[in-house]
Amino acid sequence: MTSLLEVRDATKRFGGIVANEGVSLSVREGEIVGLIGPNGSGKTTLFNSIVGHHALDAGSIRFGGREITELRVPQIARLGLLRTFQQTRVFRGMTGIENMLASAPPEGTGLAVMFGRSQPREAARADDLLQFVGLYEKRHLRAGELSFGQQKLLEFAMALMRSPRMLLLDEPTAGINPTLINNLVDRLQRANAELGITLLVIEHNMPVIMRLARRLYCLAHGKILAEGAPEQVQRDPRVLEAYLGAA
Amino acid sequence: MSARGRGRILAALLLAATVAAPLVVPALTVQFATLWVMIILALTWDILGGQMGYNSFGNVVFFGVGMYASAIVQVGLFHDVGAYTAASGTGVYPFTPQQYYVGLALGILAAPIAAVAVAALLGTGMLGLRGHYFAIGTLGLGIAGGEFAASWEYVGGASGFLLPVFPGAYETRALFFYGLCAALGIVTFLVLRRLYAGRFGLALNAIRDDEDKAEALGHHTVRNKVLAWCVSAFFVGLAGAIFGNMNGLIEPREVAFSGATFGVWMVLMALLGGKGTLWGPVIGAIVFHVFKELFWTYLLGWQRVALGLLIVGIVLFFPLGLLGYARERWPSLFGRQAVEGAKR
Numbered sequence A: 001m002t003s004l005l006e007v008r009d010a011t012k013r014f015g016g017i018v019a020n021e022g023v024s025l026s027v028r029e030g031e032i033v034g035l036i037g038p039n040g041s042g043k044t045t046l047f048n049s050i051v052g053h054h055a056l057d058a059g060s061i062r063f064g065g066r067e068i069t070e071l072r073v074p075q076i077a078r079l080g081l082l083r084t085f086q087q088t089r090v091f092r093g094m095t096g097i098e099n100m101l102a103s104a105p106p107e108g109t110g111l112a113v114m115f116g117r118s119q120p121r122e123a124a125r126a127d128d129l130l131q132f133v134g135l136y137e138k139r140h141l142r143a144g145e146l147s148f149g150q151q152k153l154l155e156f157a158m159a160l161m162r163s164p165r166m167l168l169l170d171e172p173t174a175g176i177n178p179t180l181i182n183n184l185v186d187r188l189q190r191a192n193a194e195l196g197i198t199l200l201v202i203e204h205n206m207p208v209i210m211r212l213a214r215r216l217y218c219l220a221h222g223k224i225l226a227e228g229a230p231e232q233v234q235r236d237p238r239v240l241e242a243y244l245g246a247a
Numbered sequence B: 001m002s003a004r005g006r007g008r009i010l011a012a013l014l015l016a017a018t019v020a021a022p023l024v025v026p027a028l029t030v031q032f033a034t035l036w037v038m039i040i041l042a043l044t045w046d047i048l049g050g051q052m053g054y055n056s057f058g059n060v061v062f063f064g065v066g067m068y069a070s071a072i073v074q075v076g077l078f079h080d081v082g083a084y085t086a087a088s089g090t091g092v093y094p095f096t097p098q099q100y101y102v103g104l105a106l107g108i109l110a111a112p113i114a115a116v117a118v119a120a121l122l123g124t125g126m127l128g129l130r131g132h133y134f135a136i137g138t139l140g141l142g143i144a145g146g147e148f149a150a151s152w153e154y155v156g157g158a159s160g161f162l163l164p165v166f167p168g169a170y171e172t173r174a175l176f177f178y179g180l181c182a183a184l185g186i187v188t189f190l191v192l193r194r195l196y197a198g199r200f201g202l203a204l205n206a207i208r209d210d211e212d213k214a215e216a217l218g219h220h221t222v223r224n225k226v227l228a229w230c231v232s233a234f235f236v237g238l239a240g241a242i243f244g245n246m247n248g249l250i251e252p253r254e255v256a257f258s259g260a261t262f263g264v265w266m267v268l269m270a271l272l273g274g275k276g277t278l279w280g281p282v283i284g285a286i287v288f289h290v291f292k293e294l295f296w297t298y299l300l301g302w303q304r305v306a307l308g309l310l311i312v313g314i315v316l317f318f319p320l321g322l323l324g325y326a327r328e329r330w331p332s333l334f335g336r337q338a339v340e341g342a343k344r
């Protein structure tokens, strides 16, 4: 099977810092792939490059067989490649429902569409997805009033709203209590299995990523250090050293 | 009673007051008409300032553009504009009543077109900027517009543009323009209410809360921002056309592009009432206008000081605006529904 996301030799520098250097990775349609690495190893930077947040210094990125290296954030999002943020970003002043409806921006750009009302089926889908992540009861609360963990769940539901082909999740379980974590992992697996959404997940929580991913990449100092089955990568002496060395 | 029911009653009362006001106190008809213009300015400032979180200090430009565009069309249809303004007020260029009304109608039609064109142009150039940079960029727009108009002899330069004279008695004239202002105010309110309740409202609020997130979700943010400014410009341009005619004389710096008066007032009114809400700017405009008129009548010489103190008072005691304050103080009066209802 061909890969859905293909990153080739991506290099990104910030002044003197080389955040990513010659990073290559590929994710096939329907896969769940993990991305691990010590703090500051360049994981978020790689996500930012993929979604068009900043330009690469070298390398290329393809999504769905299409060259997206030069595209900007909203364009890439509209192709069905969405990301969630490490710091969790929701529309804090808007209610849960409004957050969901705002996450399904209209496909068209005509005035009638942009000035139109949200469709009933969008509202129904918003309800379903809020139900799916367990936030239905809180749907009329402002997102800023939700707990941090609930905001993470909301952000995940928002990402699903547009039925993306692929999701990049930046530490989806960070700061969430263990019960909610199990919940979330279950939802991620179901999103993958039932909705067919391909996942690339940054995660520091080892048990979580071992459960989720069938393949792992490990970044250290901006370079891919190891790649393969989770158990194999976890036991790799270079990976252990990178984590211990960074500690 | 539900918040929605209360909103209905409030709307009905205001509508009754709208009809009754000029009949009960005919001497103040022009004042009431001006109040409607203020309401429109506050409502339309809030599209960007409140709903979208972009402070614009340049909306007064659309007011001036609408005024001049209308005037040029009204006169240009029947006379040479340059010669007309040069002969200012000498009565060499008369208008028949029919010419007056046809000109006015077409002028009022042209005003929003010109204003929207300017907004689209400025917006495409400036709305790629984020929040504060945009705000700073708009600071000079009013002054630039004023200086431009003041140096353009074709439209009367610094001495202004005298509009065709209304073919009727003073009272009729006042009522006529009051009707126009009130109708435009009500339409503006209803259109905005409708837009805020749909995708456009969601898109604006999303930009206000987190523009990066909106982009990450695939929003056409720049397009929405420019569109929002165009909606503002549309109604402000219309208001400018009507206000210019009601005023009779368009002064470039003091009336049309007056950043120090209308330009600042529209911001204050929205803040006073509660920005980011539908009713806030309306309430703010009413309270502000009443205070301002009282100051100008009873505190002559000190009116600007009093107005300044009022502004400080607003910022200190009502940082969320009157509506925001009331909501925090008496939440049961509004309830969750009201919070949503008012926002949309």
Ligand SMILES: Nc1ncnc2c1ncn2[C@@H]1O[C@H](COP(=O)(O)OP(=O)(O)OP(=O)(O)O)[C@@H](O)[C@H]1O
Binding pocket: A014, A017, A018, A019, A037, A038, A039, A040, A041, A042, A043, A044, A045, A046, A086
């Ligand atoms: N916009 C930026 N400007 C300058 N330096 C940056 C920028 N973004 C990231 N960096 C630097 O790039 C390096 C990699 O950062 P990045 O955020 O990608 O790490 P990470 O692997 O996501 O870490 P963590 O696990 O802590 O989230 C760091 O040294 C960081 O300081």
Ligand SMILES: [Mg+2]
Binding pocket: A043, A044, A045, A086, A170
């Ligand atoms: Mg990170």
